Amino acid sequence: MNIIIVGKRHGQSKTYSLGPVARFLLLSSLCILPFAMGATGYLLAAHLADQGLLDPVAAKAWEKDLDEQRQELQKIQQHADQELDGLTLRLAQLQAKLLRIDALGERLIDITKINGDEFDFSAVPAVGGPGTLGETYQAPEIQSVLDDLALKIDRREQQLEVLDDLLLANKIKADTFVAGRPIKRGWMSSRYGKRTDPFNGRLAWHAGVDFAGKQGSDVIAVASGVVTWASDRYGYGKLVEINHGNGYKTRYAHSAEIKVKLGDVVRKGDVIAAMGSSGRSTGPHVHFEVYKNGRTVDPAAYLHRTLR
Numbered sequence: 019m020n021i022i023i024v025g026k027r028h029g030q031s032k033t034y035s036l037g038p039v040a041r042f043l044l045l046s047s048l049c050i051l052p053f054a055m056g057a058t059g060y061l062l063a064a065h066l067a068d069q070g071l072l073d074p075v076a077a078k079a080w081e082k083d084l085d086e087q088r089q090e091l092q093k094i095q096q097h098a099d100q101e102l103d104g105l106t107l108r109l110a111q112l113q114a115k116l117l118r119i120d121a122l123g124e125r126l127i128d129i130t131k132i133n134g135d136e137f138d139f140s141a142v143p144a145v146g147g148p149g150t151l152g153e154t155y156q157a158p159e160i161q162s163v164l165d166d167l168a169l170k171i172d173r174r175e176q177q178l179e180v181l182d183d184l185l186l187a188n189k190i191k192a193d194t195f196v197a198g199r200p201i202k203r204g205w206m207s208s209r210y211g212k213r214t215d216p217f218n219g220r221l222a223w224h225a226g227v228d229f230a231g232k233q234g235s236d237v238i239a240v241a242s243g244v245v246t247w248a249s250d251r252y253g254y255g256k257l258v259e260i261n262h263g264n265g266y267k268t269r270y271a272h273s274a275e276i277k278v279k280l281g282d283v284v285r286k287g288d289v290i291a292a293m294g295s296s297g298r299s300t301g302p303h304v305h306f307e308v309y310k311n312g313r314t315v316d317p318a319a320y321l322h323r324t325l326r
Contacts (some may be wrong), residue, residue, distance in 0.1 A: 022248050023088055027130065032185075038242065042148055043316070057198035058087070060124070062146045076198040085324065086130065086296060091253070098112070105164065108164055108184055109164055109167070110111055112128070112167045112168060112171060115171055116170065116171050116174065118165070119171065119174045119175065120174065123174065139267075160250065164202075184290055190314075192261045193241065193242035193285060193286050194241050194242050194243065194263055194266075194284075195241055195323075196262055196266050196268065196305075196308060196320050196323070197238055197240060197241070197320055197321075197322075198236060198286075198320075198321065198323075199229065199240070199242045199321055200229065200237055200239075200240055200268075200270055200291070200304055200306045201225060201229045201235065201236070201237060201304060202236050202238065203232070203235060204229045204230055204231030204232070204235065204237065204293075204303075204304075205227065205229065205230055205231070206227055206229055206230075206292035207228045207230040207265065208227060208228035209222060209224070209227055209318065210225070210226060210227050210266060210314075210316040210317060210318060211223070211224060211316070212224070217298070218301050224269070225314040226269070226271075226305050226306050226307035226308070226317055227305075227306050227316075227317045227318060228303045228304070228305050228306070229303055229304050229306060230301065230302065230303040231293050231302060231303065231304070232293065232302065233274065233293060233294060233295070233302040234274055234275075234292045234293060234294070234302075235292070235293045235302075236289045236293070237258075237289065237291040237292065237293055237304050238287055238288060238289055238290065238293065239260055239268075239284045239285070239286060239287065239288050239290050240268055240286065240320070241260070241262045241266070241268070241285060241294070242262065242266075242283075242284060242285045243261050243262035243263065243266075243267070243283075244260065244261050244282070244283055244285045245258065245260055245278050245280055245281060245282040245284060245290075246260065246261045246267070246280070247259035247269075247280065248261050248276050248278050248279055248280045248282075249280075250297075251271075251297075252297075253297055253298050254271035254272065254273070254297050254298075254305065255272045255273065255278050255294070255295075255296025255297020255298070255299060256271075256273040256274070256275070256292050256294065256296045256297070257269060257271045257273070257292065257297075258270045258273065258276055258278060258290050260269050260290070265310055265311040265312075266310055267309045268306070268307065268308055268309070269299065269304075269305075269307040270290060270291055270304055270306060271297060271304065271306075271307075271308070272293075272294060272296050272297050272298075272299045272303060272304060272305050273291035273292060273293065273294050273296060273297055274292045274293060274294020274302075275288055275291060275292040275294065275295060275303070275309055276290070276291050276292075276297070277289055277291055277292065278290045280292075287304075308320055
């Protein structure tokens with residue numbers, strides 16, 4: 019078998035002679051090449067099919083999965099935003115509550131004259147403690163910050179409760195403190211001690227002080243307490259007696275009208291009777307007595323008494 023190759027230059031040609039083996043290899047290659055190309059194409063198509071690159075249904079499935087993932091991511095983002103909004107609102111509420119508590123605490127301390135060093139609501143609470151060796155700082159989570167703020171509020175509320183107890187104790191002490199005059203208007207017409215009896219002219223003991231005034235004017239309690247007498251009594255006329263605790267009680271005599279009942283709880287300054295001249299009396303006035311541990315004492319010492 020001869021192979022002739024014609025060149026471009028001057029129509030020159032070359033002739034090659036093929037032996038039997040070369041002819042066999044050449045013919046085999048020409049026969050096998052189409053089958054090899056077909057097989058290669060089939061394998062490539064199968065591989066692409068396995069990868070889903072040639073399947074439109076698979077491509078749509080991929081696109082659907084991506085859309086679902088985008089929607090899920092959007093839902094997660096919305097949920098996170100809602101939680102953040104809720105935490106922000108709670109933080110604002112806690113901060114507002116803390117500000118109100120601080121303002122109230124400072125106001126109470128100011129008006130009650132309590133030692134400000136003990137209840138200093140304007141200062142940051144003093145805290146501390148040894149740290150762990152080698153520990154590293156980590157930024158606190160927002161929930162942890164909110165929990166700390168809520169704990170601070172609880173501590174401030176406990177301070178307010180203690181302060182409220184002190185105020186209540188001080189108020190009770192002030193209310194039951196025997197001090198002041200038993201009338202709103204009038205003048206002292208007779209003092210405590212020995213005096214000339216206005217009815218027989220003899221020297222007699224006067225166990226209280228008398229305040230003269232207008233008929234029917236108000237008689238008031240000089241301290242809070244419980245009414246232990248509210249009716250007529252020999253020599254006193256219409257009498258009101260109040261027990262103030264701590265061994266103290268007061269009497270208000272010669273009233274024209276009693277305005278409280280036995281067992282009533284009265285407060286300091288409450289009107290308990292109307293001034294009159296009932297009983298052993300020469301005119302409208304209130305006979306005022308102060309008892310301490312069962313004995314009368316000079317009421318004059320309590321007229322201008324101040325709580326310390």
